[in-house]
Amino acid sequence: MKVLFIGGTGLISQAVSRLAVQRGIELYLFNRGQRDEFVPEGAEVIRGDIRNPEEARQALQGHEFDVVVDWIAFTPAHVQADIELFTGLTKQFIFISSASAYQKPQRHYRITEETPLANPYWQYSRDKIACEQLLMEAYRDNGFPVTIVRPSHTYGDTAIPAALTSWAHPWSLIDRMRKGQPIVIHGDGTSLWTLTHNSDFAKGFVGLLGHPDAIGEAIHITSDEVLNWNQIYAAIGQAAGAEPKVVHISTDFITAHTPQGTADGLIGDQAVSSVFDNAKLKRLVPEFEAGVPFAEGVRASVAWFEAHKERCTVDPEWSALMNTLIQKHGTDAKLLSFYN
Template identity: 80%
Template structure:
């Protein structure tokens, strides 16, 4: 197969790119060339910016692909550009949506692809829902060959996933743990969450490339391992080499005492227990199995950061925000390092 990834070097997609090349796929990456260290050997890079429509059309005008995957489309306007660019030029277009689009609050604890898409709490999720609706209408009206994939919380070695964290500097979590500074877990930490390693996600995703039965379908790809947030933070602490000190704070309090937008993803996604039925991806890709437990995956992440000391940075603003939040919750800042 001849496959185009728009992006292809990000947190989720870099693992998929590696596996696609290993499986013998002729892979092209269309991106701005800013993350060359994550381009697998054997992939061909087409440099450009998909957000510049006229430029992208000119660069790609001589190409046709069996499959096109856009890893970085987030709004209906961006998706419409893809429809215009690739109609008649690909046999399958895969849109990366999000499991956060599923109904909040849920009516049933187990999420399937038939769970309604309703998220009044997070604009990111509503934009993904609008993208899905646009693509499915193009499929119904004009036969646009769309497949929708909904990742949940997927991570790789460049991430240390958590609920209230610094996305810019993930190492900040480990830094606070090793310094004995507390972290914040929302609620009582017993709600359930699903974390999927990108190498596991890749196995399911690559199996969908060129899969005729996936056209017109939506499917999520997650691990079957389900953990509480208390278990997740304990695993991060084990990987960091020190038991973490945590403060449990209600989601409402966090939202009221952090900058606007900080808690949107918490309220609109992570504060809701998420357990996924993966029957559909296993039916479409019978050999799909997630094999990396979080306790092992996060150790790989910590080890990767330690091999890249220049990236072991502390997000001071985020750390100060945590200290302020804990202080407002009634903990004396002078006793933070002793709080258990």
């Protein structure tokens, strides 16, 4: 197969790019060349900006692809440009949506692809839903060969996955743990969550490339391992070699006492128990099996950061926000105890 990844070097897609090349796929990456260290040997890079449609059209002139995957489309305007650019030029277009698009709050704890899409808490998720609707309309009306893939919380070597963390400086969480500073877990830490290593995600995803039965379908790809947040943070602490000092704070309190938008992903996704049924994926890709337990995966992430000291940066603003949140919570708890 001749496959084009728009992006292809991000947290999730870098693992897929590696596996695609290993499987003998003729892989092209279309991006601006800002993360060349994650381009696998054997992939060809086409320089360009997908947000400039004319530039993209010229850069891709003369190419046709069996599969096109857009890893960096987030709004209906992005996918509308994709539809216009790739109609007639590919046999399959894969849109990377998000499992956060599933109904919040859920009617049933176990999520399938038939679970309704509705998220009133997070604009990111609503935009993904709107993208899906636009693409499925193009499929129904004009035969645009779309497949929708919904990742959930996927991580890899370059991430320390958590709920309340600095996304730009993920080492900040490990730094706090090792310094004996308290960390925040939302609620009582017993809600259920699914974390998927990017190498496991890649196994399912590569199996969907060029799969005729995936056209017109939406499929999520996640691990089958389910942990609660107390277990997740305990595993991070074990990987860091430090016993986490935990402060449990309700999601409502966190939302009310952090800057607007800070907790959208928490209240709109991570605070809600999420257990996924991967039966549909396994029907399409029978060889799929998620083999990296979180305890193993996060140890690899910590080791990767320690081998790349330049990436062990901390976010003082995020750490200050955690300190303020913990202090405010402690003050309010004392006042409540006093008045009771």
